[in-house]
Amino acid sequence: MPGFVPDASATLPWRFEDEATPWTEALLDRIQGGEEVLVPAHWPLEVANALLVARRRGRVTAGQISEFIEDLAALPIHLEPPSSPSQWPTILALAERHRLTAYDAAYLELVQRTGLPLATLDGDLRKAAQVEGVALV
Numbered sequence: 704m705p706g707f708v709p710d711a712s713a714t715l716p717w718r719f720e721d722e723a724t725p726w727t728e729a730l731l732d733r734i735q736g737g738e739e740v741l742v743p744a745h746w747p748l749e750v751a752n753a754l755l756v757a758r759r760r761g762r763v764t765a766g767q768i769s770e771f772i773e774d775l776a777a778l779p780i781h782l783e784p785p786s787s788p789s790q791w792p793t794i795l796a797l798a799e800r801h802r803l804t805a806y807d808a809a810y811l812e813l814v815q816r817t818g819l820p821l822a823t824l825d826g827d828l829r830k831a832a833q834v835e836g837v838a839l840v
Contacts, residue, residue: 705741705781705819706733710810711749712824716781718754718771719762730822730840739779741819743809744786750775758824783813801831811835 709730716722717731734740754771757763763771786794786809793815798808807828814821820838823829832839 705817707738707820707822708741708743708810708814708817709822709840710742710807710825711746711753712828713822713840714746714750714775715753716824717774718767719757727824734778734780737779739781740798740822741781741783741813741817745806745809745815746782749806755782766836785790786812797831797835801827801834803831807831811837814838 705756713727713730716724716727723746725795751772754763754768758765758768782800782839790812794805794808797803797811798805801808801811803811807825808831810821810823810828811831813819814837818838820840821828821832823832829839
């Protein structure tokens with residue numbers, strides 16, 4: 704059983720040292736130590752898009768992106784299947800109620816459904832999680 708749900712904001716500092724904090728490094732240590740995590744189906748594309756933007760801005764090279772993707776692939780990260788249409792009303796309601804993107808609301812719906820704590824640096828998502836009574840890492 705996975706231990707928590709990291710969003711992209713908690714994941715990307717593993718590649719960008721200037722964004723890393725003791726908290727994000729501790730998350731990575733937990734996962735590298737074998738703790739499994741669960742992420743929604745859109746997580747790989749969200750991470751990939753952030754890496755693409757960073758490449759365009761000259762923050763990373765294509766080789767660094769490839770290396771980071773290989774590193775992520777070696778971790779015990781489990782992808783949740785895509786959200787089913789039956790989950791969309793909950794995701795959209797959470798997005799509306801907390802003024803979140805549908806992507807961020809999908810993290811919130813996942814942690815509500817699974818009971819896992821959420822790992823995020825996103826302030827709005829953290830606030831929404833607290834209002835919804837969701838545990839945070």
